[in-house]
Amino acid sequence: MTISTLDKGSALIIVDLQQGIVCIPTVHPISKVVDNSIKLKAAFKQKQLPVFLINVNGKAPGRNQVSQTTQKPVANWAELIPELDVSSDDKCISKQTWGAFHNTDLHQQLQDANVTQVVITGLMTSMGVESTARQAHEHGYNVTLVTDAITDTNLDAHNNSCEHIFPKLAECGTTEALLKLLQLDEHNNSAK
Secondary structure (H helix, E strand, O other): OOOOOOOOOEEEEEEOOEHHHHOOOOOOOHHHHHHHHHHHHHHHHHOOOOEEEEEEOOOOOOOOOOOOOOOOOOOOOOOEOHHHOOOOOOEEEEEOOOOOOOOOOHHHHHHHOOOOEEEEEEEOHHHHHHHHHHHHHHOOOEEEEEEEEEEOOOHHHHHHHHHHHHHHHOEEEOHHHHHHHHHHHHHHHHHO
16 A cells, blocks of 8 residues: 555654664665655654654564574664764664564653654664564554665565565555655645
8 A cells, every 4th residue: 555644643763773783784775775764854853743763772582593693793783873863852762672662662652742653764674664563553553664765684574574564554655755745745734
């Protein structure tokens, strides 16, 4: 489903654009994901809509079959990238798991801001982005995913999320389509 509308109570959620993750090779250029996320952040700020910047600074407990790296992460691993130009009115949330809602106050902050729709960008499509989108959907938010502002380390995983998962829980579209909706909303409000 393409992006049809933006609620007046929309918020942008940018997931895991942080030092230790943006350096991981992805199937799409990370610079495009960053650039599109920054464009959307500027547009949301201009419309005085809330922006949530999510980083991960830990991991969920429990065993899994993927071997853990023995390399020590860089000291600034969890720091948001400088390109995001974090300001005092940005809402920063640190998480320990893939999804941004689990054991954080994201839902409460969204409720406090009267948010009914979340627009999600960031990394990785099949992990942080998908988990956050699923949790937002389960909390009853209208979910929008920006397909040219997300990517993954695995093309099959990215495509599975975009083609099979996201259409069941969200509207999906490009940065350009979303920016046009934001401009259209501004035009409609000024015509009243």
